Amino acid sequence: MLIRNVSVLIVPEQGECRVDEAQDIHVQDDRIVAITPTADASDAGEPPTEVVDGSGLLAVPGLVNSHTHSPMVMMRGAAEDLNIEDWFNRRIWPMEVNLTPERVRVGARLACAEMLLAGVTTFVDHYFHADQIAAAAIESGIRADLAPTFFSSAGQDAVDAAFETTGDLSARHPRITASLGPHATYTVTDEDLRRTADLARSDGRRIHLHAAETDDQTQASLEKHGVTPIQVLERTGVLEAGALVAHGCGIREEDLPILERYADRTTVASCPKVYLKLAMSEVTPIKRLRSAGVNVGIGTDGAAVHNTLDVWEAIRMVALTQKQREHDAEWMTLSDTLRLATRGSAAAAGLENQIGVLEPGRQADIALVDLSAPHHQPVHDPRAALVYSMRASDVVTVLVAGQIVVRDRQLTTMDLAEVLADAKSLAHTLVDLSQGGAVQHYAP
Amino acid sequence: MLIRNVSVLIVPEQGECRVDEAQDIHVQDDRIVAITPTADASDAGEPPTEVVDGSGLLAVPGLVNSHTHSPMVMMRGAAEDLNIEDWFNRRIWPMEVNLTPERVRVGARLACAEMLLAGVTTFVDHYFHADQIAAAAIESGIRADLAPTFFSSAGQDAVDAAFETTGDLSARHPRITASLGPHATYTVTDEDLRRTADLARSDGRRIHLHAAETDDQTQASLEKHGVTPIQVLERTGVLEAGALVAHGCGIREEDLPILERYADRTTVASCPKVYLKLAMSEVTPIKRLRSAGVNVGIGTDGAAVHNTLDVWEAIRMVALTQKQREHDAEWMTLSDTLRLATRGSAAAAGLENQIGVLEPGRQADIALVDLSAPHHQPVHDPRAALVYSMRASDVVTVLVAGQIVVRDRQLTTMDLAEVLADAKSLAHTLVDLSQGGAVQHYAP
Numbered sequence: 044m045l046i047r048n049v050s051v052l053i054v055p056e057q058g059e060c061r062v063d064e065a066q067d068i069h070v071q072d073d074r075i076v077a078i079t080p081t082a083d084a085s086d087a088g089e090p091p092t093e094v095v096d097g098s099g100l101l102a103v104p105g106l107v108n109s110h111t112h113s114p115m116v117m118m119r120g121a122a123e124d125l126n127i128e129d130w131f132n133r134r135i136w137p138m139e140v141n142l143t144p145e146r147v148r149v150g151a152r153l154a155c156a157e158m159l160l161a162g163v164t165t166f167v168d169h170y171f172h173a174d175q176i177a178a179a180a181i182e183s184g185i186r187a188d189l190a191p192t193f194f195s196s197a198g199q200d201a202v203d204a205a206f207e208t209t210g211d212l213s214a215r216h217p218r219i220t221a222s223l224g225p226h227a228t229y230t231v232t233d234e235d236l237r238r239t240a241d242l243a244r245s246d247g248r249r250i251h252l253h254a255a256e257t258d259d260q261t262q263a264s265l266e267k268h269g270v271t272p273i274q275v276l277e278r279t280g281v282l283e284a285g286a287l288v289a290h291g292c293g294i295r296e297e298d299l300p301i302l303e304r305y306a307d308r309t310t311v312a313s314c315p316k317v318y319l320k321l322a323m324s325e326v327t328p329i330k331r332l333r334s335a336g337v338n339v340g341i342g343t344d345g346a347a348v349h350n351t352l353d354v355w356e357a358i359r360m361v362a363l364t365q366k367q368r369e370h371d372a373e374w375m376t377l378s379d380t381l382r383l384a385t386r387g388s389a390a391a392a393g394l395e396n397q398i399g400v401l402e403p404g405r406q407a408d409i410a411l412v413d414l415s416a417p418h419h420q421p422v423h424d425p426r427a428a429l430v431y432s433m434r435a436s437d438v439v440t441v442l443v444a445g446q447i448v449v450r451d452r453q454l455t456t457m458d459l460a461e462v463l464a465d466a467k468s469l470a471h472t473l474v475d476l477s478q479g480g481a482v483q484h485y486a487p
Numbered sequence: 488m489l490i491r492n493v494s495v496l497i498v499p500e501q502g503e504c505r506v507d508e509a510q511d512i513h514v515q516d517d518r519i520v521a522i523t524p525t526a527d528a529s530d531a532g533e534p535p536t537e538v539v540d541g542s543g544l545l546a547v548p549g550l551v552n553s554h555t556h557s558p559m560v561m562m563r564g565a566a567e568d569l570n571i572e573d574w575f576n577r578r579i580w581p582m583e584v585n586l587t588p589e590r591v592r593v594g595a596r597l598a599c600a601e602m603l604l605a606g607v608t609t610f611v612d613h614y615f616h617a618d619q620i621a622a623a624a625i626e627s628g629i630r631a632d633l634a635p636t637f638f639s640s641a642g643q644d645a646v647d648a649a650f651e652t653t654g655d656l657s658a659r660h661p662r663i664t665a666s667l668g669p670h671a672t673y674t675v676t677d678e679d680l681r682r683t684a685d686l687a688r689s690d691g692r693r694i695h696l697h698a699a700e701t702d703d704q705t706q707a708s709l710e711k712h713g714v715t716p717i718q719v720l721e722r723t724g725v726l727e728a729g730a731l732v733a734h735g736c737g738i739r740e741e742d743l744p745i746l747e748r749y750a751d752r753t754t755v756a757s758c759p760k761v762y763l764k765l766a767m768s769e770v771t772p773i774k775r776l777r778s779a780g781v782n783v784g785i786g787t788d789g790a791a792v793h794n795t796l797d798v799w800e801a802i803r804m805v806a807l808t809q810k811q812r813e814h815d816a817e818w819m820t821l822s823d824t825l826r827l828a829t830r831g832s833a834a835a836a837g838l839e840n841q842i843g844v845l846e847p848g849r850q851a852d853i854a855l856v857d858l859s860a861p862h863h864q865p866v867h868d869p870r871a872a873l874v875y876s877m878r879a880s881d882v883v884t885v886l887v888a889g890q891i892v893v894r895d896r897q898l899t900t901m902d903l904a905e906v907l908a909d910a911k912s913l914a915h916t917l918v919d920l921s922q923g924g925a926v927q928h929y930a931p
């Protein structure tokens with residue numbers, strides 16, 4: 044396949060991002076095999092089996108949602124204007140009593156549709172019934188790293204079942220990887236975290252979990268246990284095994300040397316729209332984490348709090364909230380923001396050598412975006428357009444592993460009307476609180 | 488005209504917003520004359536000359552951009568990752584040496600196109616060559632309040648010319664109103680502010696200006712003049728005349744009783760994306776202003792810093808940043824946010840009795856939005872969809888003063904391709920710094 048005459052976003056490991064105009068992207072099977080100037084094209088050689096006209100479009104690495112709970116789209120808008128305690132204890136965890144494999148699958152299908160249409164080609168998920176999420180991801184054509192999630196309060200059988208699902212998922216499809224998914228330092232015992240870390244080391248897997256989400260959690264951990272959540276991750280072996288830490292807004296100064304020791308295998312995922320919406324006073328300390336060599340990715344979290352799975356929105360919020368946090372408008376530049384969103388998030392997915400950059404040898408996960416609409420024009424700097432004026436609706440065509448999954452803004456892999464109808468018909472079942480009970484209680 | 492079978496967003500003066508389903512909106516000339524249940528429709532009476540099918544759509548009051556500098560779309564993306572001083576002194580004010588009537592008009596046409604397509608039906612503008620902006624607004628079909636802007640440093644002739652333009656614009660078109668536009672308390676002398684206030688009182692006009700944009704400005708004013716910017720507005724008569732104060736992030740506790748005295752004629756416009764992008768530590772103190780009875784509107788500011796004129800984005804940023812500022816996730820609820828965005832912004836435009844609410848007697852300024860896309864589904868709460876998952880691209884049809892200006896996502900009033908081509912061809916002229924000089928120097 045050939046994407047002809049397209050502009051290409053180039054994201055170097057350091058320094059300024061740039062856009063190379065008038066390029067041809069050559070794709071063979073699931074990979075990019077060459078990127079060459081359109082002007083150099085000759086008629087020699089095999090003609091490509093399919094040509095996508097990239098004229099007027101910009102090719103960017105398919106976006107990665109570094110931390111989400113995809114089936115929670117089914118609760119979108121059902122838990123608004125609540126503080127964290129009430130959000131968990133009065134809405135989300137009581138609602139999750141209603142989870143069934145079917146409802147999770149229907150939600151995951153909707154989530155995959157929303158993400159693909161927005162140019163998100165990989166998501167890093169953390170949820171229950173992960174086998175259903177895998178099925179939806181495979182059907183939709185998206186790439187995913189899935190962490191079957193568990194609370195210690197659900198008992199050892201539930202923990203074992205989650206471990207088993209992680210094992211089952213790993214070999215299921217080339218686009219699916221699996222991680223271990225303890226819910227959080229405050230909902231999983233140290234003993235279960237140790238078991239998780241042991242299994243991770245022996246099976247060569249990563250651990251995806253919530254930790255130090257807020258400074259209040261860190262303070263509570265210090266008061267109850269005398270250690271920070273990051274110290275818990277160290278002493279249980281989670282950091283040694285390799286962790287994707289969601290949020291980390293409560294990471295303290297004394298945690299940084301610890302994280303630095305495991306920097307080669309640690310990522311923190313930042314989802315700042317959520318931190319503002321929940322009225323937190325902190326956001327992820329990205330500048331300090333990067334100084335400690337720790338990778339950072341960008342995510343949306345679940346749509347029950349983020350309301351969308353729009354990674355463009357998450358990228359913008361990272362740039363804006365980081366400038367505010369550091370009182371430095373020259374920090375989190377366009378190039379640094381785009382680097383986090385591509386290389387950083389690819390590493391968050393454990394796929395730093397597979398995706399995140401458009402270059403030969405990488406997976407052909409590509410979003411073609413159209414910057415010709417009035418809200419982008421005139422384009423003095425396409426990088427600024429991507430960070431500050433982009434709408435998900437500007438995504439035209441999307442490839443994952445060389446397959447066209449969105450063409451001219453239409454999903455090619457699933458019947459969208461059916462996906463939407465299924466979600467609509469089951470939506471009320473998720474938010475029904477008549478059964479009582481809750482899957483967990485928030486009291487970190 | 489009749490908009491048939493549409494859901495309607497109802498925004499009461501207090502309490503919860505709601506959505507009434509299956510309504511008919513009856514429009515005669517420029518006004519809404521009735522809103523009746525579709526089920527009550529009878530075949531009696533005159534058939535409407537035009538019927539818009541509202542099935543599956545939600546009618547919301549056309550959005551108002553409470554503070555912008557519309558022609559600055561021409562500098563979109565040309566001043567990134569800069570602190571406030573450098574943004575003004577190294578980019579914007581040197582670039583504005585290049586302003587000409589033609590360039591302003593081309594920029595304003597593009598801005599009007601961007602806003603209308605996003606459901607923005609009124610903008611409150613503050614810029615130079617305002618007669619050109621009026622021409623673009625009239626052509627596009629949008630409604631505008633325009634404040635011809637001046638610096639005292641430009642000399643008395645320039646001040647007088649701005650005053651004269653305000654007078655000339657007022658009677659030009661039913662959709663155009665005019666205000667007086669001193670740039671800011673730190674760029675206009677007290678004497679000129681007094682002259683402005685005198686003229687405003689005698690002509691019955693409002694004054695639209697920047698004041699207390701940051702706390703640094705307030706501190707500088709106290710050190711240089713012994714008074715806060717708000718105290719300057721009081722002693723020069725600006726507050727007595729009636730003011731739209733842009734930003735107000737540097738409003739201090741001692742300013743609130745002053746503002747409270749003029750609360751019946753004062754609005755503060757909040758544009759929070761800009762405050763984060765410029766790494767400010769403050770946002771507009773909306774909670775305190777509302778407690779003092781001061782009206783608050785929502786705006787984008789110019790696209791040279793906001794990058795878009797997307798008021799949906801601005802609305803969302805107000806909700807998010809206000810929750811964060813007050814450390815209270817239960818504050819700036821969905822209903823309060825939508826009330827600011829509609830009634831609050833309508834009052835910011837000086838049109839609180841004309842627009843901002845869908846009810847009989849009001850101007851027919853209406854946006855029909857489609858919440859059927861995956862990023863909204865399932866819709867547990869349409870108010871949450873409007874605040875937290877809306878994209879400007881969800882706007883389908885837009886009316887201003889009863890005229891359809893956007894139909895099926897297409898502008899009906901201007902040739903968009905021509906608008907875009909004109910902007911592209913002149914874009915380089917705006918960012919050319921080879922002439923040297925600057926229209927002003929930032930040193931508050």
